[in-house]
Amino acid sequence: MSQQFGAFTASELYCPKCKRSQPVREKLLLILPSGELYEFLCTGCGTSLGERTVSGPPLSAAIPKPQKAAKNPPTRRLLR
Numbered sequence: 001m002s003q004q005f006g007a008f009t010a011s012e013l014y015c016p017k018c019k020r021s022q023p024v025r026e027k028l029l030l031i032l033p034s035g036e037l038y039e040f041l042c043t044g045c046g047t048s049l050g051e052r053t054v055s056g057p058p059l060s061a062a063i064p065k066p067q068k069a070a071k072n073p074p075t076r077r078l079l080r
């Protein structure tokens, strides 16, 4: 019962340049509507070792809602 795929985070990946497993650091590449795209960089040489998309509720600031101008409130006539 190992469900590791969902929460998998790579802390080490094999780096072809260093020819060994290297700790990686995540670098935020893009903010997509569906999530955030991270890139794994080798801490030894900086080579990109992979990418990961973190899906989740994006920052509310990332998707500004188109704000329609509020309808003018019905003009009130002054009835006296």
Ligand SMILES: [Zn+2]
Pocket: 015, 016, 017, 018, 019, 022, 042, 043, 044, 045, 046, 047
């Ligand atoms: Zn490396």
